Amino acid sequence: MNTFLLEIVTPEHLVFSKQVNSLTVKGADGDLGILPGHIPLVTPLQVAPMFIKTDGATVTIAVHGGFVEVHKDKVTVLAESAELPTEIDVERAEAAKERAQRRLQTRSKQDEIDHRRAELALQRAVTRIKVSTGKGQQ
Incomplete structure (x- = not known):
């Protein structure tokens, strides 16, 4: 099989x-x-x-x-x-990517948790954009 x-x-x-x-x-x-x-x-x-x-x-x-x-x-x-x-809203993913990048640039030393959340949000947004635009192809 x-x-x-x-x-x-x-x-x-x-x-x-x-x-x-x-x-x-x-x-x-x-x-x-x-x-x-x-x-x-x-x-x-x-x-x-x-x-x-x-x-x-x-x-x-x-x-x-x-x-x-x-x-x-x-x-x-x-x-x-x-x-x-087909389920991905590219505009929403692009906006989420920009928000996450801004949060990563303006972080203070005390907010490691927010930094990790922003990194994950950025990864999710980039993954959505790659998949929806066909750029995530092997």
Whole structure:
């Protein structure tokens, strides 16, 4: 069998469920390629585009943290949020990117938590922009 079932789930809904040929995600230690028959594993995901190869095409999804769980014939992505390119509001993402960049430039020494939140907001915005404009392609 040269496919496996991929399900991408968020707390709100099932984002994607289909037989696919391969999946590339950005795990805790870098890029991870998953093919049919991959060894079982669980790893946290970074905020980054996810690439799915199916039916000769590549589908890109913006994933904002979570975990990937690999089984013999099924892969489940439990994401904090995940968006298809058609679901992304590019203008909103651009505005969020600018806000995050401003916050990062004007931070004081006492607000490390705000700095980390701004970094994550910037990562999410950049990921959304890449996926929606097709620049997140492999």
